[in-house]
Amino acid sequence: MHIRFAKWFFRTAFALLTRLEVRNLENIPKEGPYILAPNHMSRADTPLLFIYFGGKNVTGWVANKYRRNLFFGLLVQLGNPIFIRRGEVDRQAIDAAANALRAGKIFGLAPEGTRSRVGSLNRGKTGIAYLADLAKAPIFPAAITGTDTLFHNLLRLRRPNITVTFGELFHLPPLDPEDRSASLRRNTDEVMCRIAAMLPEEWEKKLIDMNVTELTDEDIKWADYVFISAMQVQSDSAKEVIARCNRHRRKIVAGGPLFTTSYDDFDGVNHFVLDEAENTLAPFLADLTKDCAKPIYRSTEKPDISTTPTPLWSLINMDDYHSMNIQYSRGCPFDCEFCDVVLLYGHKPRTKSTEQLIAELEVLYQNGWRGQVFIVDDNFTGNKKKIKAEILPAIIEWSQTKGFPFVFMVELTIDFAED
Numbered sequence: 264m265h266i267r268f269a270k271w272f273f274r275t276a277f278a279l280l281t282r283l284e285v286r287n288l289e290n291i292p293k294e295g296p297y298i299l300a301p302n303h304m305s306r307a308d309t310p311l312l313f314i315y316f317g318g319k320n321v322t323g324w325v326a327n328k329y330r331r332n333l334f335f336g337l338l339v340q341l342g343n344p345i346f347i348r349r350g351e352v353d354r355q356a357i358d359a360a361a362n363a364l365r366a367g368k369i370f371g372l373a374p375e376g377t378r379s380r381v382g383s384l385n386r387g388k389t390g391i392a393y394l395a396d397l398a399k400a401p402i403f404p405a406a407i408t409g410t411d412t413l414f415h416n417l418l419r420l421r422r423p424n425i426t427v428t429f430g431e432l433f434h435l436p437p438l439d440p441e442d443r444s445a446s447l448r449r450n451t452d453e454v455m456c457r458i459a460a461m462l463p464e465e466w467e468k469k470l471i472d473m474n475v476t477e478l479t480d481e482d483i484k485w486a487d488y489v490f491i492s493a494m495q496v497q498s499d500s501a502k503e504v505i506a507r508c509n510r511h512r513r514k515i516v517a518g519g520p521l522f523t524t525s526y527d528d529f530d531g532v533n534h535f536v537l538d539e540a541e542n543t544l545a546p547f548l549a550d551l552t553k554d555c556a557k558p559i560y561r562s563t564e565k566p567d568i569s570t571t572p573t574p575l576w577s578l579i580n581m582d583d584y585h586s587m588n589i590q591y592s593r594g595c596p597f598d599c600e601f602c603d604v605v606l607l608y609g610h611k612p613r614t615k616s617t618e619q620l621i622a623e624l625e626v627l628y629q630n631g632w633r634g635q636v637f638i639v640d641d642n643f644t645g646n647k648k649k650i651k652a653e654i655l656p657a658i659i660e661w662s663q664t665k666g667f668p669f670v671f672m673v674e675l676t677i678d679f680a681e682d
């Protein structure tokens with residue numbers, strides 16, 4: 264009874280609060296055993312999938328820490344969880360999962376292991392291939408989009424678009440006893456490819472940072488759209504790039520500080536996407552896909568940056584740089600006459616969450632970076648209280664666990680010396 268109520272509750276909530284589109288519902292196998300393998304971007308993924316799979320015959324690993332979580336604790340209890348000790352090989356939990364599959368159950372397992380915070384798929388962990396081989400169970404892939412911005416949109420009273428696409432049941436090839444680790448990796452990549460194939464096609468992107476790389480005519484001709492961003496001192500260079508793109512008849516989209524403060528000075532640009540991209544880029548891209556993009560996109564609203572995605576570091580060659588840049592906050596409470604920061608970002612400092620900042624450091628670390636990290640905020644100590652109480656202790660703790668891989672550099676106001 265409580266499972267039926269929970270399904271009804273989540274179905275109603277998603278129907279009322281989101282624009283939910285479900286594809287290939289008819290592909291869901293009537294019964295187990297199989298491993299349900301979705302991508303994972305948000306805590307909302309679990310209640311969403313519960314609508315279609317919740318039942319006594321379904322189980323999954325749940326981190327021990329959720330036993331005491333009020334909401335998720337209750338939810339996972341509905342799903343007959345197998346609690347697992349994260350970060351170690353929990354043999355008991357693995358055997359329990361294999362036994363559940365052998366008994367004909369459905370086992371939910373996101374191959375990425377944790378939520379992706381980069382807006383794209385993380386590399387899958389080989390646990391899924393290991394379990395599939397151990398229990399001789401097939402895989403049923405599912406691709407979810409839109410849940411990563413669900414809570415952000417709901418807080419702004421917007422109904423986000425969410426899609427769930429179900430694939431087809433398939434079996435992984437047997438593991439090669441001669442090289443189990445290579446075949447585990449191959450099988451895991453196969454699962455991730457099946458999920459990726461159901462996600463919307465991403466735009467192909469290339470980033471040319473003219474500080475370290477020459478922009479060639481071939482680069483310009485490769486692109487359907489050239490996005491240009493620049494600072495004030497790069498004005499002449501930006502004009503040259505616009506002229507070159509015009510010569511090659513490539514469409515230009517311009518944004519960033521230079522164009523936000525003086526877009527009138529630039530001819531030959533097809534679309535200006537001004538102010539902060541969190542507000543203006545999404546409407547521009549939505550119009551572009553409908554072939555009705557406007558010449559200028561502006562917003563006076565100062566966006567919450569606590570949901571800004573992590574940069575796609577894969578677009579640059581880190582060897583070209585002495586320092587990696589990350590941003591923690593925008594806005595400054597001061598008003599220096601020579602500075603345009605307040606004009607661009609306002610007086611009230613807006614900050615990322617501690618979790619988000621640490622996740623960005625972790626992504627840099629996982630991408631192999633060691634050395635200097637410049638936190639590029641115009642005034643790192645705009646919100647002194649949060650810096651002292653949360654951010655610096657979290658950075659220190661993270662650095663200690665990693666053996667101090669980064670040296671940090673910031674800009675701040677001298678009043679910090681009062682502390």
Ligand code: SF4
Pocket residue numbers: 595596597598599602603604605641642676
């Ligand atoms: S303190 Fe720095 S960021 Fe703030 S207004 Fe002055 S120069 Fe600009």
